[in-house]
Structures are given as structure tokens and as C-alpha cells.
Amino acid sequence: MSNKEQYDAIVIGTGVSGGWAAKELCENGLKTLVLERGPMVQHINDYTTMFLDPWDFELRGEASLEEAKRQEKQARTGYVTDKAYSHFFVDDIQHPYNETKRFDWIRGYHVGGRSLTWGRQSYRLSDIDFTANKKEGIGIDWPIRYKDISPWYDYVEEYIGVSGEKLGLPQLPDGIFGPPMELNCVEEHLKESLFENFDDRVLTIGRVAHITSDKQFIGRSKCQYRNRCMRGCPFGAYFSSNSSTLPAAERTKNMIIRPNSIVHEIIYDENLKRATGVKIIDANTKEEIEFKAKIIFCCASTVPTTAILMQSKSDRFPNGLGNDSGELGHNIMDHHIDAGASGRFDGFKDKYFTGRRPNGIYIPRFRNLGDKKTEKKEFLRGYGYQGGGGRWSMPEETAKLGYGAEFKEKILEPGDWRLSLDGFGECLPYHENKMTLDYNNLDEWGLPTVTFDAEWKENELTMRKDMVSQAVEMLEKAGFKDIKTHDIEAAPGIGIHEMGTARMGRDPKTSILNEFNQIHTVPNVYVTDGSCMTSSGTQNPSLTYMAITARAANHAAKQFRNNKF
Amino acid sequence: MNRRDVIKGLGLSLGYVVATPAIVGMLHGCKTDANQWTPIFFTFEEGTVIRNLIDIMLPKTEATPGALEVNVPEFLDLYAFKVYTPEQQNKHKEDIQEIINELLGSRTRMSKLKAEDYETFLFKYLKADKIAQTSFKNNQIENTVFNALMNLRNTSVWAYKTSELIGETVLAYAPIPGKQQGCISLDEATGGKAWSL
Numbered sequence: 001m002s003n004k005e006q007y008d009a010i011v012i013g014t015g016v017s018g019g020w021a022a023k024e025l026c027e028n029g030l031k032t033l034v035l036e037r038g039p040m041v042q043h044i045n046d047y048t049t050m051f052l053d054p055w056d057f058e059l060r061g062e063a064s065l066e067e068a069k070r071q072e073k074q075a076r077t078g079y080v081t082d083k084a085y086s087h088f089f090v091d092d093i094q095h096p097y098n099e100t101k102r103f104d105w106i107r108g109y110h111v112g113g114r115s116l117t118w119g120r121q122s123y124r125l126s127d128i129d130f131t132a133n134k135k136e137g138i139g140i141d142w143p144i145r146y147k148d149i150s151p152w153y154d155y156v157e158e159y160i161g162v163s164g165e166k167l168g169l170p171q172l173p174d175g176i177f178g179p180p181m182e183l184n185c186v187e188e189h190l191k192e193s194l195f196e197n198f199d200d201r202v203l204t205i206g207r208v209a210h211i212t213s214d215k216q217f218i219g220r221s222k223c224q225y226r227n228r229c230m231r232g233c234p235f236g237a238y239f240s241s242n243s244s245t246l247p248a249a250e251r252t253k254n255m256i257i258r259p260n261s262i263v264h265e266i267i268y269d270e271n272l273k274r275a276t277g278v279k280i281i282d283a284n285t286k287e288e289i290e291f292k293a294k295i296i297f298c299c300a301s302t303v304p305t306t307a308i309l310m311q312s313k314s315d316r317f318p319n320g321l322g323n324d325s326g327e328l329g330h331n332i333m334d335h336h337i338d339a340g341a342s343g344r345f346d347g348f349k350d351k352y353f354t355g356r357r358p359n360g361i362y363i364p365r366f367r368n369l370g371d372k373k374t375e376k377k378e379f380l381r382g383y384g385y386q387g388g389g390g391r392w393s394m395p396e397e398t399a400k401l402g403y404g405a406e407f408k409e410k411i412l413e414p415g416d417w418r419l420s421l422d423g424f425g426e427c428l429p430y431h432e433n434k435m436t437l438d439y440n441n442l443d444e445w446g447l448p449t450v451t452f453d454a455e456w457k458e459n460e461l462t463m464r465k466d467m468v469s470q471a472v473e474m475l476e477k478a479g480f481k482d483i484k485t486h487d488i489e490a491a492p493g494i495g496i497h498e499m500g501t502a503r504m505g506r507d508p509k510t511s512i513l514n515e516f517n518q519i520h521t522v523p524n525v526y527v528t529d530g531s532c533m534t535s536s537g538t539q540n541p542s543l544t545y546m547a548i549t550a551r552a553a554n555h556a557a558k559q560f561r562n563n564k565f
Numbered sequence: 566m567n568r569r570d571v572i573k574g575l576g577l578s579l580g581y582v583v584a585t586p587a588i589v590g591m592l593h594g595c596k597t598d599a600n601q602w603t604p605i606f607f608t609f610e611e612g613t614v615i616r617n618l619i620d621i622m623l624p625k626t627e628a629t630p631g632a633l634e635v636n637v638p639e640f641l642d643l644y645a646f647k648v649y650t651p652e653q654q655n656k657h658k659e660d661i662q663e664i665i666n667e668l669l670g671s672r673t674r675m676s677k678l679k680a681e682d683y684e685t686f687l688f689k690y691l692k693a694d695k696i697a698q699t700s701f702k703n704n705q706i707e708n709t710v711f712n713a714l715m716n717l718r719n720t721s722v723w724a725y726k727t728s729e730l731i732g733e734t735v736l737a738y739a740p741i742p743g744k745q746q747g748c749i750s751l752d753e754a755t756g757g758k759a760w761s762l
Contacts, residue, residue, distance in 0.1 A: 053740065053762065055729040060640075064647040182747030225742040352754035355745030356762060391759070402691035403622040403718060409629065411722055412736060414751065414759045 007033040007293040012263045015113025016542050017529040017549045018299035019241025024553030026254040035261040038109030043242040047232030049084045057083050076104045085230040088117050103452030104493035112242040117230045120209045120238050122162045123539035124153050124173040133535050139429040140505045142534040143515035152547035160239035164207030172364040178213035180205045185348040186389035186417045187361050193478035201366040206359040209239040225355030266312040275525045281445045294565045295524050295556050302498040302530035322512050322519035331429035332454050333536040335495035338488040339464040341471035342420035343480025360388035365538045379463040381426035384538045389419035423467030426538045454492050499533035517552040524565040528552045606646035611661045619721050635728035637721050660713035667710045690714045736761030
């Protein structure tokens with residue numbers, strides 16, 4: 001069935017990228033159809049668990065065995081299958097994928113996507129990141145530099161609200177910040193120790209997309225420090241598409257949003273040399289429908305966007321839309337995490353904190369920044385640390401009591417202070433790390449399933465040793481005891497930062513997208529989610545997707561006004 | 566007669582020092598009490614032993630409720646029934662059986678167990694010093710019992726602290742803190758208690 005209505009633009013997906021594309025296109029006056037494969041999630045109304053305490057759940061939040069069987073892959077994270085937010089993650093039986101090598105594909109299909117459940121850490125890439133591939137001859141060069149995206153970082157941060165501290169570091173450009181959240185006693189102690197003992201690194205509070213200032217945000221208010229963000233926030237205190245960009249798009253009256261719409265193909269017109277619309281399957285009725293538009297924004301998130309492009313085959317593009325280079329689906333990246341150390345601090349026994357801070361600490365990258373001091377020959381690039389401190393472990397004196405009345409009273413007091421540091425390492429783009437489509441294994445809508453074939457390689461594995469040893473060194477110098485290291489060599493995907501499978505570049509022979517995220521050879525198709533990333537950086541990438549999307553959407557609107565499409 | 570009435574009737578002081586084992590034995594024969602709870606995962610015998618052990622681990626005191634008042638055994642029974650995989654369930658059953666066997670020793674029936682027997686048993690394992698703990702590793706049964714008891718204690722602590730009564734009225738409860746202070750005195754923050762959430 002073809003839908004007669006012609007839209008100015010179609011946005012595929014409603015996560016951080018889709019929400020921003022919808023807002024910018026609608027605010028530019030374009031009549032925009034927003035398609036989401038999952039069901040509607042209305043801000044506040046559909047946050048079913050937002051006020052529940054552990055004892056309000058039958059099993060204190062744990063999934064029953066029956067429920068757990070439907071989310072075995074999502075459960076690899078160890079946390080997303082908690083009943084407080086498991087409904088925002090997919091049913092693995094209904095949404096299968098294949099693993100030539102293990103890949104942890106953690107995602108949610110609903111309006112808002114992972115903008116509802118993201119970690120909210122918001123860091124800018126720097127020119128150290130944008131020039132790294134070129135300098136080292138790795139992959140291909142980014143077609144943009146920091147100056148191209150910097151005003152869009154400003155624009156996005158101003159709108160979403162980012163709390164943090166300015167540091168003046170070249171590897172982690174400062175942004176527009178609301179007041180920073182506070183470090184607790186052991187974090188402050190480690191910060192002072194780093195200042196005294198190291199000349200190459202600093203500790204700061206995480207930069208996080210929460211409102212902490214008195215500035216007015218439409219329909220959103222200040223963080224209340226409940227730390228129940230992943231359930232959806234009734235205060236709209238952290239940024240999500242549902243609380244922020246989609247309502248903005250809605251207010252223009254230019255947005256038509258259609259949930260339960262599984263886009264599987266972009267229609268290409270050989271004569272016009274343009275895309276003319278998309279094909280969807282209604283998730284519930286399984287009806288096939290076509291929608292027409294002048295501009296298509298692919299914001300379905302890295303893997304689904306790439307799968308849609310791969311399925312968009314024509315005589316001109318037999319290997320997928322815009323895939324003259326053969327790079328579509330290749331160079332998949334994630335951040336490698338879960339390597340670091342934790343330690344106990346015997347002090348501050350009479351100190352505690354108030355509020356459940358929805359944020360941790362950050363130690364920005366300090367390796368290979370382009371000077372002698374930071375040069376590390378064993379591996380390329382670097383890593384940052386995230387983590388934090390708290391009073392959660394049972395003190396030895398309490399454990400010694402074993403049981404009984406005194407034991408019981410002691411467990412009602414705060415535990416020992418512990419602090420944990422976990423590296424977030426850059427992953428290089430490797431052509432052989434890839435995703436493909438399996439047309440022999442179809443999902444319930446008759447669509448091919450995704451197969452992953454990717455792994456960490458020597459550079460990542462070598463870097464992890466440094467992630468562990470530096471964490472130990474920092475904790476030791478700060479007087480932490482009982483230091484425990486961890487290096488859980490899990491598979492890619494566990495960072496939930498999939499990137500790179502439709503990369504930006506200067507040359508159609510080696511990349512899919514140009515400097516404005518247009519498909520080189522089909523300029524009215526823009527791809528602005530993680531698939532566009534040419535390298536991964538060490539920084540959590542969502543803020544970059546938002547800035548890149550806002551920039552691309554305003555570019556598209558200008559082209560549209562000038563009748564370029 | 567229910568359990569609480571028994572305790573009241575005995576007029577026992579349940580302060581810090583006097584723990585419940587003194588009454589465990591008496592409760593043993595208290596049929597009406599045991600009938601109140603029909604375990605869904607544990608057998609009646611297993612349920613009774615677990616209940617008695619948990620009662621000694623986290624007893625009621627003047628200051629705060631005990632684990633039985635917030636239904637810790639009932640919750641752990643439900644949890645094992647609904648959350649554990651069949652393999653975990655089997656292992657759990659085996660562990661509990663090891664506990665019961667070790668607890669019974671040469672006795673033939675549970676009804677022969679006295680309160681002191683529970684106390685002696687728990688004392689051996691959960692008050693063991695590092696040296697004793699290491700020696701358990703050399704004896705397969707002792708090792709199993711030690712790990713099973715540690716597991717029972719730790720899950721009981723978790724279930725106790727995440728119960729509504731303890732979470733809302735005993736621990737410091739702040740569903741909507743509204744502000745965040747990183748480093749303030751424990752007294753000012755919560756008066757010495759841990760945060761419940």
C-alpha cells in the first residue's frame with residue numbers, strides 16, 4: 001500500500017539522534033513524518049515504574065526465570081533486566097540476532113529508544129580525536145574537525161542541559177555547563193591525591209545531561225537526585241527524546257509520529273538519483289506501507305540503520321544504498337570497558353552524603369595526546385576512567401560478628417567507603433569487524449536478521465593492561481587498601497556504544513557519508529546516528545550524535561529551502 | 566497460638582544480648598505457628614530449619630524488627646522458586662540438606678534439636694575466624710555448609726534491608742531527596758543509619 005501524502009522529511013528512529021532530527025526539521029518548517037519501530041512511550045504517563053521502591057516489586061526487582069529466558073542477551077549487561085526498566089529493553093526471542101563472534105547487542109524498541117535509558121554522560125570529541133586516524137594512518141580521515149561541530153555542541157548543550165565542570169583540557173573541550181554535582185569524600189580525596197602525585201591527569205565529576213541550574217526548560221525541571229533515570233523521569237530532569245526534543249517537534253505542529261512502523265527499505269529512484277521514500281511494515285498488523293518524502297534521516301541507531309541501508313538494494317546499488325565503497329557494515333566499534341580496579345578507604349567514617357547522585361566521576365584521557373609526556377608506545381589512543389565511591393561494602397568488623405543482634409544493628413549503618421575506577425577505552429576501526437544480514441534466518445516480520453563478526457584486537461587488549469595498572473597505581477598512591485583489579489574481557493557491544501558501520505569520509509570509494517552526513521551518492525539521505533562515526537574516541541558518544549544530527553538537519557533544511565532535493 | 570504470642574507469653578526480653586535461640590526449641594513444637602507458612606520451594610522441614618536459622622541470624626531486638634517480622638524466609642522461598650534456574654534450585658536444595666544433616670549430627674529427628682544446637686552450629690561456622698574458615702576448605706562437607714550458610718546469611722541481609730518496613734522506617738528513607746551533598750557529617754545526613762535506597 002502506498003500512502004499518497006508527500007512529506008518534506010522522514011525521520012527513522014526516535015532515540016537521541018531521531019529526536020534531534022525531528023526537532024530541527026520541524027522547527028525549520030518541514031512537515032516531518034517520524035517513524036519508530038516500537039510502541040509509543042508518552043513522557044511521564046508511560047513511566048510505569050518511576051515511583052516504585054524495591055519492595056514494591058514481587059522479587060525486589062529481579063526478573064523471574066520465565067522473564068529472564070526472554071532477555072538472555074540483554075542480561076549480559078548484568079543490570080538492564082531489572083524489573084524497574086526491563087520493559088525498555090528488547091525481548092531477545094522476538095528480536096533475535098546471530099553471533100559469528102559474541103556481540104552484546106543491548107537495545108530497546110519504543111518511542112525514545114535508548115535516550116530513555118542512556119548513561120547521560122556527555123563529552124565533546126576534540127581535534128585529537130578528529131585527526132587521529134589521519135596522523136596514524138588508521139582507517140580513514142574524518143571529513144570534519146572540531147571547529148565544524150563546536151557551535152553545534154554549544155547549541156545542543158544549551159538545549160538539553162549538561163551539568164559539569166570546566167577543565168580547559170585540549171583532549172576534552174569544555175562546554176556550556178550547569179552547576180557540577182558534588183564529589184563525595186573519597187572521590188575528593190582521590191582528586192587531591194592525583195593533583196599531588198601525577199602531573200598528567202585530573203579527576204572531575206561526570207559531565208551529565210541533567211538540569212542543575214535555575215534556567216528554565218520547557219516542561220522539564222531540576223534533578224531531584226532519585227537516580228531512577230532509566231525508568232523515565234517524571235521531572236524530565238535528564239535529557240530524553242520523550243521529555244525534550246519530541247515535545248519540541250510536537251509544538252511546531254509539523255510532526256506526525258507513527259510508532260509500530262518497522263522501516264526496512266529506503267526507496268531509490270534511478271532517474272532522479274534520489275531517495276523518494278521508505279517502506280515500512282506495521283509491527284502489529286504486518287501491513288506493508290510506503291511513505292514518500294524529499295529528505296530521509298536515518299537515525300535508527302547504528303546497527304538497524306546499517307541493516308536498512310543494506311536492505312535498500314537497487315540496480316544502481318546492488319550491495320545496499322550508497323555502498324559503492326563496500327564499507328557498509330564494516331568497521332564496527334564500541335568502547336571496551338570493565339577493566340580497572342577498586343579499593344577500600346579507611347577514613348571518613350563519620351562522613352556520608354545526601355541524595356542519590358545519578359552520575360559518577362571522570363578521569364579524562366591522559367595517554368597519547370600528541371606530546372612526549374603522554375606518549376605510550378605500547379598502544380595507540382587512550383582511555384578515560386569512570387566510576388565512583390560510596391559506602392556500600394560490609395566492614396570487616398561487621399563481617400566478623402557473623403550473625404546475631406549486634407550484627408543486625410551494624411548492617412543498618414553505612415558500610416566501608418570503596419571507590420571503583422573503570423576504563424572506557426578507544427577501539428580502532430577494523431575493516432574485518434563487521435555486521436552482515438542473514439536472509440536464511442528471518443524475524444517474525446520476514447526481515448533478515450543481523451549477524452555480528454567482531455572482536456577486540458591487540459591494541460585494545462594491550463591498552464586494557466594499562467587501564468588496570470594505572471587504576472591500581474592511582475588508588476595505591478591515594479592510600480586505598482584491599483585493592484581488587486578487574487579485567488572482564490567481554491565481547492564488543494557491552495559498552496552499548498555501537499559505531500562506525502556507515503562511516504563519514506571525504507571519498508565515496510572508502511566511506512558512505514560526506515561531511516554533512518549525506519550519503520555521498522544519494523544526497524537527500526542523511527545518516528546521523530552512531531553508524532556515521534569514523535573513529536570512536538574514548539568519550540561517550542551520544543552528545544556527538546546530537547550535535548552532528550542538529551548540524552545535518554539544519555543543512556538539510558537549507559538545501560530543502562533552496563530546492564536542492 | 567502464634568509465634569508472637571508465644572514470645573509474649575514467655576515474657577522474654579529480646580535485647581542485644583539475649584538472642585532468640587532460647588525460644589527456638591519451644592517454637593519447634595508449636596504446630597499452629599509452623600502451619601501459618603506453607604513453603605512453595607522448600608519442604609516443611611527445610612522451611613523450618615531456614616526459619617530458625619534466619620531468626621538467630623537477624624533476631625528481633627528492642628531497637629529494630631527481626632527478619633521473621635519482615636518475612637525474610639517467605640521471601641527467600643519465593644525467590645528460589647521463581648528466580649533460580651533448575652540447576653540453581655538443585656544446588657540450593659543440596660546445600661540446605663547438607664545444613665540439615667550437619668545440624669542434626671547423630672540425632673535422628675529435627676524435633677530432638679534444641680535451641681542451643683542451632684546456636685552452636687551457627688557459632689561454629691559464622692563466627693569462625695580466618696584460620697577456621699581456611700580449615701573448612703579442607704573438608705568437603707564443612708566447606709559446603711560454610712558457603713551455604715554465608716549465602717543464606719547474605720541473601721537474608723539483602724532481603725531484610727530491602728523489605729518495606731526496614732526500608733521505610735528503620736533505614737534512612739528519602740524517595741525524593743531533592744538535593745545532593747557530596748561530603749557531610751554522617752550525623753547530619755542520616756543520624757548514623759545507612760540510606761535505604
